[in-house]
Amino acid sequence: MITLWVLYLVVITAASAATTVNSQTVTGSGTATTAAVEKLLKVTVSNHWSGGFQGEFCIQITQELSSWRAHLTFDQPLNTLEVWVADLAETKQGGKEFILVNKPWNSVEHIGDKLCVTFIGHGQGDIQPTATVYIEGMTAAVITRQTFGPDYTGTSKSKYEYYVSATQNCTKYNYDDILRKSILFYEAQRSGKLPGNNRIPWRGDSGLEDGSDVGLDLTGGWYDAGDHVKFGFPMAYSTAILTMGLLQWKDAYQTSRQLDHMYSCIKWPLDYFIKAHNNTNELYVQVGDGKADHNFWGRPEDMDMARPSYKIDASHPGSDVAGETCAAFAAGYLAFKDKDPKYAATLKQHATELYEFGMKYQGVYTDTITAAVGFYKSGNTTDELCWSALWMYMITNETKYLTEAEKLFQPGPAWGLSWDDTTPLNQVLLYKLTKKDIYKQAVIDTMADWMPGGSVPYTPKGLAWRSQWGSLRYSANMAMVALMAAEVGINEKKYRDWAMGQIHYALGDTGFSYVIGVGDKYPTHPHHRAASCPWPPAPCSPEEVNRPEPSTHTLYGGLVGGPGKNDEYKDVRDNYVSNEVATDYNAGFQSAVAGRLIIQ
Ligand SMILES: *[C@@H]1O[C@H](CO)[C@@H](O)[C@H](O)[C@H]1NC(C)=O
Ligand SMILES: *[C@@H]1O[C@H](CO)[C@@H](O)[C@H](O)[C@H]1NC(C)=O
Ligand SMILES: *[C@@H]1O[C@H](CO)[C@@H](O)[C@H](O)[C@H]1NC(C)=O
Ligand SMILES: *[C@@H]1O[C@H](CO)[C@@H](O)[C@H](O)[C@H]1NC(C)=O
Secondary structure, eight states: OOOHHHHSOOOBOOGGGOEEEEHHHHHOTTTOOOOSEEEEEEEEOOEEETTEEEEEEEEEOOSOBSSOEEEEEESSOOSEEEESSEEEEEEETTTTEEEEEEOGGGOOBOTTOEEEEEEEEEOSSSOOOEEEEEETTOOOOEEOOOOSSTTOOOSOHHHHHHHHHTTOOTTSSOHHHHHHHHHHHHHHTBOBSOOTTOOOTTOOOBOTTTTGGGTSOOOOSBOOSSSOOEEHHHHHHHHHHHHHHHHHOHHHHHHTTOHHHHHHHHHHHHHHHHHHOOBTTEEEEEESOHHHHHTOOSOGGGOOSOOOEEEEETTBOOHHHHHHHHHHHHHHHHHHTTTOHHHHHHHHHHHHHHHHHHHHSOOOGGGTOGGGHHHHOOOOSHHHHHHHHHHHHHHHOOHHHHHHHHHTOOOSOOOOOBTTBOHHHHHHHHHHHHOOHHHHHHHHHHHHHHSTTSSSOBOTTOOBOOOSTTHHHHHHHHHHHHHHHHHTTSSHHHHHHHHHHHHHIIIIITSSOSBTTSSSSOOSSOBOHHHHSOSTTSOOOGGGGGOSSOOSSOOTTOBOOOOOTTSOOOOOTTOTTTSBOOHHHHHHHHHHHHHHHHTO
């Protein structure tokens, strides 16, 4: 559910900076069990804020491991440390040293593997500590530099080209069925009072008190992923992306007979955003506390923890989330303007107010909404303000918006498309709306970076693999960008072929479909609380996480996080890095499927 781990570059010192030390001297008395000389890797933390910081280390594995313990030692004590791909076994030296042990699904590490661990530390004030790390008993760690990608050069280009040419077959997968199932996935994520025509039999009303802490009705919207927090930033992004796909490829929804379902799909979060924007310069951007929520493994219908509501306002600005929500409203206006003019006018009003709010009170929402920091921390506001200005232009034709968007343009190559980064789509839309070469070049530069020969690595089976956490979502997002670029006349065949290769990888070209309920072999153990729970009245408990049986309910249409950089993947429920689903994962994916469908 998260990209932030990679969006912030963490510099790890290069090999020459490695220091060989005796583990005893690093770890303090009585910690190390081996007298072996272990290599110490220096970790530098580059992203920090008041009360916390974020970092990552990567260790090249140099001997076969069937389990591992890593010692991460900071130069100053911390209050707490959060890690996701390991368990925290012990804290020593008064909060300086943390011993991390493997999760069941990453216990086995082979020579040549790279073990990467991201973390968030919490301390007093704005601290930027340094740290060292080593793995117990591993004596010859080779230090690698962590970069955005060029360090994985595993796949030869020719192999990849073969893969692409082998998949140019538009009838191989039933796109109609995939659109239908992806929409069902969004229905399974619904919070609030469900309508009479609810199609997910194992879901009921939930979160009915949301907003009561602030005297508002904040029921509705989508649960973010396998959990039950309502995070406004990715929800707005997902709504905007899905709606843009509907506007661009409406015919696909028509021919697959999903058009009405699709209108309901986007209306659900739009109705929620209307409730969340109850005052001109106020927008509720989160309901639920991440920590309390993640400690609860159960059905959303059974939640009993407090669900606090968080808002941005003039003194807690959030131009990123205001801009993204503006885009969702504006796209919604275009989708509904003929079908339901009154509703559309309401959406337009909200879009306009949020645009002005985001422009007038500029700021990054996670600077003040710290409850979102560990989950959806925003990098900056440039891309979302540009994106919202483009949408405002598209709903008004007023040149002042286009002028503003051009001012906020960021050239390529863009890192990728995500809930935190709309840069690639800004490039496409700027070209579409101005026909200026500079924007076309930005699109070409971004795509070149993603296609073979660019900096984005490929797995041996051909997935453009940007990052471990939700690898498939990044490739599907860029597939959609490629299809949007093709629509405005840039490298049409090349981009469409590439997009199809990426989407077909997810749909089953490797012999396994990463979309639940699609094909013969697909994930049956997604990291999703509601789907894992037995039918009531049987209780649902944390034991469900490690239950070896498939989840009780099939979460149709959910795209899981996806494989590692060598196509490796295990269908286990406790792995939220590769086996969680999320509303943002399906958004680009579904729009790309619609985009392929229409040009058959
Ligand atoms: C495309 O895929 C379908 C279904 O797998 C298969 O029947 C058909 O022969 C394929 N067409 C080509 C041209 O490979
Ligand atoms: C605020 O919400 C209340 C009910 O929750 C509603 O009656 C009112 O119209 C809303 N006001 C605005 C400005 O949206
Ligand atoms: C804004 O943040 C995104 C995502 O972190 C990043 O890709 C982009 O380069 C940043 N833009 C600026 C102007 O810093
Ligand atoms: C903007 O102008 C274009 C081209 O004249 C037109 O097709 C479109 O409907 C207009 N949009 C709005 C919202 O006025």
